[in-house]
Amino acid sequence: MRMLCLRNEELQNVSPVYKKSSRGQVDNYRPVSLTSQVCKILDSIIRDAVVEHLVKNKLIKSSQHGFLKNRSCHTNLLAFLGSVTKSVDDGHNVDVMFLDFAKAFDKVPHHRLLMKLKSHGVNGKVCNGIQTWLRGRKQSVCLNGCLSSWSDVTSGVPQGSVLGPILFLIFINDIDCGIVNQLVNFADDTKIFGTVDTMRDTERLQGNLDSLLLWSRDWQMEFNVGKCGVMHLGRGNGQHRYVLDGQEIQRVSEQKDLGMLIANNLKPSAHCVTVYKQASRVLAMMQRTIIYKKEILLSLYKTLVRPLVEYCTAAWSPYYQKDKILSTSRIASQECSRSKSFYHTRKA
Numbered sequence: 001m002r003m004l005c006l007r008n009e010e011l012q013n014v015s016p017v018y019k020k021s022s023r024g025q026v027d028n029y030r031p032v033s034l035t036s037q038v039c040k041i042l043d044s045i046i047r048d049a050v051v052e053h054l055v056k057n058k059l060i061k062s063s064q065h066g067f068l069k070n071r072s073c074h075t076n077l078l079a080f081l082g083s084v085t086k087s088v089d090d091g092h093n094v095d096v097m098f099l100d101f102a103k104a105f106d107k108v109p110h111h112r113l114l115m116k117l118k119s120h121g122v123n124g125k126v127c128n129g130i131q132t133w134l135r136g137r138k139q140s141v142c143l144n145g146c147l148s149s150w151s152d153v154t155s156g157v158p159q160g161s162v163l164g165p166i167l168f169l170i171f172i173n174d175i176d177c178g179i180v181n182q183l184v185n186f187a188d189d190t191k192i193f194g195t196v197d198t199m200r201d202t203e204r205l206q207g208n209l210d211s212l213l214l215w216s217r218d219w220q221m222e223f224n225v226g227k228c229g230v231m232h233l234g235r236g237n238g239q240h241r242y243v244l245d246g247q248e249i250q251r252v253s254e255q256k257d258l259g260m261l262i263a264n265n266l267k268p269s270a271h272c273v274t275v276y277k278q279a280s281r282v283l284a285m286m287q288r289t290i291i292y293k294k295e296i297l298l299s300l301y302k303t304l305v306r307p308l309v310e311y312c313t314a315a316w317s318p319y320y321q322k323d324k325i326l327s328t329s330r331i332a333s334q335e336c337s338r339s340k341s342f343y344h345t346r347k348a
Contacts, residue, residue, distance in 0.1 A: 011138050011139075011140075011150070012033045012034065012035065012137065012138070012139045012140075012158065013033075013034045013139070013140055013141075013142040013147070014031045014032065014033055014034070014139045014140065014141050014142065015031075015032050015034055015141075015142055015143075015160075016029035016030070016031060016032075016141060016143060017029060017030045017031075017032050018030075027103075030159060031106065031139075031141070031159060032159050032160035033139070033158040033159060033160040033161055034142070034160065035158070035160065035161055040161070040162050043161060043162040043163040044162045046126060046129065046130075046163060047162050047163050047166050049126070050122060050126070050166055051068070051069075051166055053120075053121060053122065054120065054166075054170070055068070055069070057121065059120050059121070059173070060169060060173060061173055061174075061176060063176055063183050063184050063185060064169060064172075064173065064185055064186075065079070065184065065185070065186045066165070066169060066185070066186040066187035066189075067165040067166060067169060067187065068169070073186060073258040073259060073312060074312050074314065074315065076184055076185075076186045076258060077257070077258060077260055077312055077315040077316075078314060078315055079184055080184050080191055080193075080257075081262075081266070081315055083182060083193075084096065084193060084233065084266070085266055087195055088233050088234055088266065092195040092197055092234060093195065093196050093197055093232070093233065093234030093235075093236055093237040093238070094193055094194065094195055094196065094232075094233040094234055094237075095193060095194065095196045095202070095205060095230060095231070095232055095233070095237070095240065095242075096191060096192075096193040096230065096231045096233065097191065097192045097193065097205075097209065097228065097229075097230050097242065097249065098190075098191055098228060098229045098230075098231070098252070098255050098257060099190040099191070099192065099212070099223060099228050099244075100188075100189075100223065100224045100227040100228050101188045101190075101216075101221055101222065101223060101224065102222045102223065102224035103156075104168070104172075104187075104188035104221060105156055105157055105159050105164065105168055105188070106155065106156035106159075107155055107156060107220060107221060107222070108155060108156050108157050108167070108168060108171050108221075109155050109219070109220050110131075110134045110135070110154075110155060112171070112219055112220070113134075113157070113167060113170070113171050114127065114130070114131055116170050116171055116173070116174075117130065117167075117170060120170055120173070122170075130163070130167070133163070134157075137152070137153040137158075138150045138151065138152055138153060139151060139153050155220075157171075165187065168187060168188070169187065171219070172185070172187070172188065172221075174215075175190070175212065175215055177215075178211055179192065179208050179211060179212070180194075180204055180207075180208060181193060181194035181204065181205055181208050182194060186258055189257070189258060190212075191257070192205070192208060192209070192212070194208075196237065196238070196240060202238075202240040202242075205242070206242055206243070209242060209243075209244055213244060213245055223244060223245060225244050225245055225247045225249065226247075226250075228244060228249050228250070229249060229250055229251070229252035229255055230242050230249045230250070230251055230252065231251075231252050231253070231255055231262070231264050232251065232264065233264055233266065239251065252264075254270055258312075259311060259312065260311075260312055260315060260316055261274050267320075268316040268317070268318050268319075268323060269318075269320065269322075269323050271316050272316075272318050272323040275308060275309055275311075278308050279305050279308050279309055282304050282305055282308065283305065286300055286304065
């Protein structure tokens with residue numbers, strides 16, 4: 001059955017999912033493979049066995065927070081902000097690099113991935129099954145009911161699959177080998193940071209960037225330097241310039257990382273404003289589209305609004321009174337006024 005499922009998966013439809021920025025650029029879409037439920041069930045069995053082997057033998061680095069039990073965006077942000085905030089509170093200057101890979105999941109070379117699987121102890125029938133799963137794939141883009149012509153897939157792990165994420169973690173697991181500064185990542189979202197009180201500290205951080213560049217070239221994972229950024233923290237920060245692949249990394253005062261807007265003053269005010277605007281837009285959408293809203297108001301609020309307001313709150317919970325009022329009182333007052341208007345409209 002497994003081999004039959006693998007043969008059926010050689011031909012896959014891909015749905016483009018919009019990420020951010022301009023909708024007219026192909027690079028701003030994520031290709032998600034549409035796989036059958038039977039194949040996902042079988043893949044989950046293999047995935048669980050591989051993850052159990054990796055966790056039991058402690059093969060995944062502690063810096064990785066993606067697609068693992070008891071690891072999430074929340075733990076990533078807490079580890080990062082806890083370390084950075086402590087350094088700044090102790091009077092140190094800190095430089096943070098937000099690194100971005102170009103099409104990371106789509107550029108994983110299959111031969112090198114199989115080498116890393118074997119080095120992590122994934123051998124025998126499991127490794128052969130994964131090799132068969134990756135080999136000879138063809139995909140077609142499905143958009144608005146129209147299909148493109150079939151194209152060969154020579155690299156990458158399928159996004160939208162059950163097995164793909166854990167394969168990518170194995171491939172990128174050694175990215176921090178030889179790195180002196182702190183590094184945390186969630187799959188391909190990577191942050192490297194360290195104290196920069198002296199020129200020697202900045203040279204060490206630049207040397208770590210050069211090491212990451214060498215790793216990316218050895219394993220055919222290119223950095224998208226245009227989307228990388230450096231944030232300077234601390235009152236006495238000299239704002240040293242850093243170079244990656246011959247290009248200067250742009251300085252940023254705010255950076256959206258794993259759904260949270262981080263400011264160079266480490267205050268949550270900017271993120272509170274962003275969350276408030278997102279929740280307000282959802283409430284306005286509910287007002288425009290839901291006619292009989294009174295009966296399902298609570299369900300809609302819990303499903304659409306609360307996840308926005310409560311996402312990773314332990315990492316950005318506001319401590320200024322003005323931010324607390326912005327994050328709670330305004331949303332509650334808007335919801336109350338909108339529910340009253342719907343009630344009166346329906347009664348009329």
